[in-house]
Amino acid sequence: ELKVEQNPLFLSMQEGKNYTIYCNYSTTSDRLYWYRQDPGKSLESLFVLLSNGAVKQEGRLMASLDTKARLSTLHITAAVHDLSATYFCAAFMDSNYQLIWGAGTKLIIKP
Amino acid sequence: NAGVTQTPKFQVLKTGQSMTLQCAQDMNHEYMSWYRQDPGMGLRLIHYSVGAGITDQGEVPNGYNVSRSTTEDFPLRLLSAAPSQTSVYFCASRSPGDGYNSPLHFGNGTRLTVT
Numbered sequence: 001e002l003k004v005e006q007n008p009l010f011l012s013m014q015e016g017k018n019y020t021i022y023c024n025y026s027t028t029s030d031r032l033y034w035y036r037q038d039p040g041k042s043l044e045s046l047f048v049l050l051s052n053g054a055v056k057q058e059g060r061l062m063a064s065l066d067t068k069a070r071l072s073t074l075h076i077t078a079a080v081h082d083l084s085a086t087y088f089c090a091a092f093m094d095s096n097y098q099l100i101w102g103a104g105t106k107l108i109i110k111p
Numbered sequence: 112n113a114g115v116t117q118t119p120k121f122q123v124l125k126t127g128q129s130m131t132l133q134c135a136q137d138m139n140h141e142y143m144s145w146y147r148q149d150p151g152m153g154l155r156l157i158h159y160s161v162g163a164g165i166t167d168q169g170e171v172p173n174g175y176n177v178s179r180s181t182t183e184d185f186p187l188r189l190l191s192a193a194p195s196q197t198s199v200y201f202c203a204s205r206s207p208g209d210g211y212n213s214p215l216h217f218g219n220g221t222r223l224t225v226t
Contacts, residue, residue, distance in 0.1 A: 009151075033214055042201065043154075045214035088153060097211055098169065101153035 002027045002093045006102035014110055016078050021105045023072040023089035031092035032065050032072045033099065036085045043088065046074075079109045113137050117202050117218035124192040124225045132187040132221050134202030140216070142205040143185040144169070145177065147198040148220075154201065160185055192225045199223070 003026040013019055023032065034046040047056045049065035049072060056063050060083065062075045072089055086106045090099040118133045136143065144159035156169030160179040174196060176188040185204075189196060199222050203215040 004153075031211060035214075042217045042219045043203075043215075045216075048212060048214050050212055090154075092211060098156055098159065099154075099215070101155070103151055103153045 002029060002091060002100045004089060004091050004100050004102040006087075006089055006105050008105060009103060010106045010108075012108045012110065013079055015080055018078065019076050021074040021076075021087055021089075021107075023074070023091075023102055025070050025072075025091040025100070027070075028067075029070070029091040029093065030067055032063075033090045033092070034063050034072070034074055035088045035090065037088065037104070038085050046087075076107075081109050081111055083107065084109045115202055115204055115216050115218035117200075117221050119221060120219065121222050122224070124189070124223065126192060126194060126225060128192050130189050130192070132189075132200055132202075132223075134185045134187065134218060135183050136185075136202075136204045136216070137183065138204065138206065138216065139182060140204035140206050141182065143179070144203050144215070145175070145185070145187045146201045146203065147171065147196075148201060149198050157187065157200075189223075194225045197223060197225045 005024045032049040035043040037043045047063040052067040054065045060077045065072045086104045088104045090101045115136045141162045145157040146154040148154050155171045157175050158177040160166045166177050199220050201220050202218040205215050206213045
């Protein structure tokens with residue numbers, strides 16, 4: 001059974017700092033998705049990582065995938081307040097083509 | 112382009128009542144799904160459909176029914192509401208064009224409270 005663990009679950013940081021959110025999954029998966037959710041809102045796709053070593057960047061966010069270590073990271077560079085949100089990772093389950101979701105990381109960026 | 116539309120946005124039910132959450136998409140997506148989101152638990156898949164006339168169970172299907180008579184619509188029915196079904200429900204769809212490489216598109220959610 002595929003399980004996805006994110007850490008930390010809560011992160012409070014200052015503007016201008018760098019930090020990384022980790023997403024570990026328990027069995028083989030070669031697709032990893034990152035989403036953002038603002039309070040009371042829907043989920044917005046950030047990145048789709050499709051292969052080992054994949055790296056994608058958008059603005060101050062960069063995501064990477066290491067399928068051998070079963071680990072994806074979401075790195076935040078020089079954080080700004082607008083990046084405050086909850087970030088979810090989801091791993092693709094080959095057996096039934098569904099996504100298994102992490103519990104989410106609530107990120108608060110203080111001015 | 113409306114994307115994925117869910118109605119209602121909010122609903123309060125009494126235990127034992129039934130209701131249908133509506134989901135419609137205008138992107139011609141074959142894959143549609145229903146998730147529930149509870150605090151600290153991420154999203155859990157309730158039911159999904161890979162095309163009209165085809166549905167299957169997800170991780171937490173008990174107490175819910177679905178049908179898929181058209182490509183556009185995928186309603187979720189609560190048969191006899193229970194307080195444990197208090198949650199936020201999201202409908203999501205995906206383009207089949209490039210297999211499972213494309214992300215899910217989510218609706219704005221339905222916040223359901225069962226008293």
